[in-house]
Amino acid sequence: MAFDYEKYLRMEKIPHLWCPGCGIGVVLKSMLRAIDNLDWHRDDTAFVSGIGCTSRAPGYIDCNTLHTTHGRGLTFATGIKMAKPDKNVVIFSGDGDATAIGGNHFIHACRRNIDMTLIIVNNNIYGMTGGQHSPTTPIGFKASTTIYGNIDPSFDICLLARAAGATYVARSTVNNGRTLEKYIQKGLANKGFSVIEAVSNCHTQFGRKNNMSDPISSRKWIKDREIPLAKARSMKADDLKNMVITGEFISEESDMERWENYNRALEEYTKAYGDLIKKVKKKK
Amino acid sequence: MSEKIKLPDGFRSWEADVKIGKKEDKVTIGHWADGCKGCLICVDVCPKKVWKPIEAKNKYNGQLVTVVKADACIKCMLCEIHCPDFCIKIF
Ligand SMILES: Cc1ncc(C[n+]2csc(CCOP(=O)(O)OP(=O)(O)O)c2C)c(N)n1
Ligand code: SF4
Ligand code: SF4
Ligand code: SF4
Ligand SMILES: [Mg+2]
Numbered sequence: 001m002a003f004d005y006e007k008y009l010r011m012e013k014i015p016h017l018w019c020p021g022c023g024i025g026v027v028l029k030s031m032l033r034a035i036d037n038l039d040w041h042r043d044d045t046a047f048v049s050g051i052g053c054t055s056r057a058p059g060y061i062d063c064n065t066l067h068t069t070h071g072r073g074l075t076f077a078t079g080i081k082m083a084k085p086d087k088n089v090v091i092f093s094g095d096g097d098a099t100a101i102g103g104n105h106f107i108h109a110c111r112r113n114i115d116m117t118l119i120i121v122n123n124n125i126y127g128m129t130g131g132q133h134s135p136t137t138p139i140g141f142k143a144s145t146t147i148y149g150n151i152d153p154s155f156d157i158c159l160l161a162r163a164a165g166a167t168y169v170a171r172s173t174v175n176n177g178r179t180l181e182k183y184i185q186k187g188l189a190n191k192g193f194s195v196i197e198a199v200s201n202c203h204t205q206f207g208r209k210n211n212m213s214d215p216i217s218s219r220k221w222i223k224d225r226e227i228p229l230a231k232a233r234s235m236k237a238d239d240l241k242n243m244v245i246t247g248e249f250i251s252e253e254s255d256m257e258r259w260e261n262y263n264r265a266l267e268e269y270t271k272a273y274g275d276l277i278k279k280v281k282k283k284k
Numbered sequence: 285m286s287e288k289i290k291l292p293d294g295f296r297s298w299e300a301d302v303k304i305g306k307k308e309d310k311v312t313i314g315h316w317a318d319g320c321k322g323c324l325i326c327v328d329v330c331p332k333k334v335w336k337p338i339e340a341k342n343k344y345n346g347q348l349v350t351v352v353k354a355d356a357c358i359k360c361m362l363c364e365i366h367c368p369d370f371c372i373k374i375f
Contacts, residue, residue, distance in 0.1 A: 003364070020346060020368075
């Protein structure tokens, strides 16, 4: 049965500004279905973003939305959540927005385990500003700032989030809209900080420089590199170079190593903060 | 089975009787030509070759697609889910 996206959109702004075939639309749609599955009410939910092609997403949602400054979406979102802990807060961010200029905000939001969901659209490039390389541009690939091929190793966004303390972490790609929907839904439902990485195509800026300038070949390039986490576990590191490992890196069911728990937040952040306020007030 | 079919304004539609596995069913495929950007993802993801590119363009100069085999549709929803532009509805 067709999904009623119109219910959640500012239709006067559609068609959106993204290039034909840009994966961000697929991620936005997956998120709207996830929200609908959970029956979240629009007045109880805020969508926040920084700057970039990805960060334009909240502007299309007919809801409480905030388009802020580059890399700082998480800080505005944290403010909203601290002031209104009973509301839902979702942040949309690009790979540049979340892991370059906003990298510090990213790891500290994970560390606090504050009950928000961060969706990172990783298209391996600064799409909006003309295709500069980002912290996730694979080695050997071209960008307008790495014209002879990139030599900087990439961040693994999911492993970074996991190490920093996020309590739900998953990765899928724009080839798998249903899986994205499922992971985003689990992230939204998690009472703590959730990170969903959606690997996406920017054929316009990244593809063009790397011999895949149309959406179909860029999507295929992603598909051909997808490896489920369970399979990756039994593979050699050398064979996993530049691959896209998909799956849930941390979830209630996932087999997180025991010792990895030693430094993890025990409580959701706004709850810990509320408890602290009560304690201090009692003393006075 | 009668599902309520509500296509937004501007959607063209194709209807057909389909067989999904052994089950008889009906499909209505909706396409919003004015929103379509001609990315051809629908053509690429459809396992039954229901969609086809055509020469015509819309008002944004986007190349258009059309439904050529509605009766082959298995209602897998792949085209609806992966159209980045909210242009496809499968009922
Ligand atoms: C403080 C600041 N520095 C730089 C910029 C320019 N800028 C705008 S978007 C962007 C990068 C966007 O990349 P990403 O977050 O990956 O988003 P995408 O466009 O790829 O979705 C940059 C560097 C800015 N707007 N503000
Ligand atoms: S430049 Fe890249 S990320 Fe931006 S809309 Fe175009 S394809 Fe999408
Ligand atoms: S996927 Fe959507 S926008 Fe792309 S060609 Fe098909 S209907 Fe048009
Ligand atoms: S629902 Fe599936 S079979 Fe039917 S047109 Fe879409 S992709 Fe093709
Ligand atoms: Mg990017």
